[in-house]
Amino acid sequence: MATVVRYSLHQATLDNGLRVIVNPDVTVPVVALNLWYDVGSRDERPGRTGLAHLFEHLMFEGSAQVGPGEHLAAIQSVGGSANATTWFDRTNYFETVPTGALDLALWLEAERLASLDVTQHNLDNQRDVVMEEKRQRYDNVPYGDVLIHLVQLTFPADHPYGHATIGSMDDLAAATLDDARAFFATHYAPNNAVLTLVGDVHPDDALERVRRAFERLPRAGTPTRAETLPLPPLAAVPRRTVSAAVPSDATYLTWRLPTRDTPAFDAVEVALSVLGDGQTSRLHRRLVRADRIAEGAGASATGLIGGTSIGFAHARALPEVGAERLEEAIVAELARFIADGPTTAEVDRVKAQYERMWLGELARFDSRADLFSCYATLHGDPDAVNRRLDEVRALTVGQVAEAAAAWLAPDQRAVLTYRKAPA
Secondary structure (H helix, E strand, O other), X not given: OOOOOOOOOEEEEOOXXXXXXXXXXXXXXXXXXXXXXXXXXXXXXXXXXXXXXXXXXXXXOOEOOOOOOHHHHHHHHOOOEEEEEEOOOXXXXXXXXXXXXXXXXXXXXXXXXXXXXXXXXXXXXXXXXXXXXXXXXXXXXOOOOHHHHHHHHXXXXXXXXXXXXXXXXXXXXXXXXXXXXXXXXXXXXXHHEEEEEEEOOOHHHHHHHHHHHHOOOOOOOOOOOXXXXXXXXXXXXXXXXXXXXXXXXXXXXXXXXXXXXXXXXXXXXXXXXXXXXXXXXXXXXXXXXXXXXXXXXXXXXXXXXXXXXXXXXXXXXXXXXXXXXXXXXXXXXXXXXXXXXXXXXXXXXHHHHHHHHHHHHHHOHHHHHHHHHHHHHHHXXXXXXXXXXXXXXXXOHHHXXXXXXXXXXXXXXXXXXXXXXXO
């Protein structure tokens, strides 16, 4: 019998617009707090990219009653943990604390939302931190800039997804204090956020604690966001070649896919998993085990809410093998997959892998809270988390085959090639 997972959710909206979700779970005396702001790199204007990610750092620089670095120190002093991340569609902040420290975590989040210290000193300091992060994670790591190139190949330059979350360093360098303060005032408000609590709490008590911490904060104007229509498939196979200090040649293919968590996206995501998820996938068996031309190969999908998602396939060559052979082999496997379709066993394997991953995420308080915040923010319905496995289980082999033919045609790809620069 299939595993059935249903979590109890209690929801409320404060007078200032803050949406609150509580999922009580008293199995351990811990609470996960997750705060999603409905702002990501897609909300940046041309010439000022990178601000969404910059604020992930600035939010730890202190406020009226909390000094720089004291937010993390206070959480860690009670045995908790805290962090934040930024993506195309959101920025999230999260703490996991012992039950007795919930009021502290709530107060810290409300305090920085109320009075974040956006000064020239803090802006310059964290701008330098972000620039160093780009050097370490993107510029000086083999293949580290792959996402930057792929989104530029997949989306028009003026599209909300046309730049990576790290942004342009030239844009960051040009950002003024007024730019930063305007970004914060526009996007960081209770009515642009979802706060989720998962763990050892009673729903009524938890909601009262949230009210005490956040209800004093005023509602702000609702940020405007232009509708982003789905893009048509890529045409004419856009290409880019990068010569870099990489260990070997590599090939990356990308496609435009439907918006996340729609039946079409789910089906094409399963197709990509059949093609490239794990050592039993078609690309691994073909390129790594049979042809012995690649040290690794895979495929996956990145779901986005703004009309168009992204699909990927990739392989890294063994010594003396050129990137052209990798691309030829990937395209051949794609053509075979589209012609023959997946087998029932392949689709069942992918569904089982997804179920294991999903249940693993739900088992942890912090990632469960993140999922509820995600579905509330992006889809308007946190209870969709409870239906997610049913949606994936319901996909048929025929739907997966149709989605692959519609969205993964070889002539609808873009291609990024890395060539090993001469020593």
